[in-house]
Amino acid sequence: MSGEESRELQKALGKMELGFKLARKILLVLLIVFIITWLILLVLSVIDTVSSGLMHANVSGTVYLFLSGVLAIGAIVYAYRILSDIIVGESPFTNRLVKHLRVTGIFFLLFAIAESLLSVGFYFASEVPIFNIYMSGNQATDSFIIHINVSALIIAFIFFAFSAIFKYGVLLQEHSDETL
Numbered sequence: 650m651s652g653e654e655s656r657e658l659q660k661a662l663g664k665m666e667l668g669f670k671l672a673r674k675i676l677l678v679l680l681i682v683f684i685i686t687w688l689i690l691l692v693l694s695v696i697d698t699v700s701s702g703l704m705h706a707n708v709s710g711t712v713y714l715f716l717s718g719v720l721a722i723g724a725i726v727y728a729y730r731i732l733s734d735i736i737v738g739e740s741p742f743t744n745r746l747v748k749h750l751r752v753t754g755i756f757f758l759l760f761a762i763a764e765s766l767l768s769v770g771f772y773f774a775s776e777v778p779i780f781n782i783y784m785s786g787n788q789a790t791d792s793f794i795i796h797i798n799v800s801a802l803i804i805a806f807i808f809f810a811f812s813a814i815f816k817y818g819v820l821l822q823e824h825s826d827e828t829l
Contacts, residue, residue, distance in 0.1 A: 666736060673732040680725045687718040709767055716763045724756040742818035750815060754808030761801035 694711045731749045735741055 713767045720760040727753040742822045750812035754805045757805035761798045
């Protein structure tokens with residue numbers, strides 16, 4: 650590689666690093682805002698559930714809100730870790746990055762499973778009238794309806810696919826290093 654090509658490559662990598670650093674900062678701000686909002690909604694939902702006499706629909710809604718929040722926070726934290734690993738500047742083909750990609754996929758898969766299990770005979774809806782906070786949906790239903798979050802499943806499988814691709818990259822890099 651000539652000196653000019655090397656400088657252009659370093660310049661492009663520098664721009665990518667700046668982009669990843671910005672994305673990581675934005676993700677951190679979104680995580681903080683999400684956690685604060687989620688905790689407020691969770692407290693209000695628990696208050697509403699307790700004040701309504703622990704009706705099945707309200708309990709399911711609170712459980713759904715809790716589980717979806719925990720899994721979303723986990724996915725965001727691992728996405729943050731992925732960006733942090735990339736920013737370090739080493740090869741992206743590391744077992745650590747493969748693990749982070751796989752765990753993020755697991756969070757999305759667990760979210761889809763939890764949503765499906767909690768949707769049997771119930772479609773999530775949370776309402777806190779005092780504060781005018783509403784989340785749409787139908788409360789308890791008499792029919793046997795299972796909600797499947799296809800987008801969460803697709804995202805999970807995309808993360809699993811990237812994990813497999815990066816694992817293959819790790820093996821190729823190890824093979825290349827052994828050859829040298």
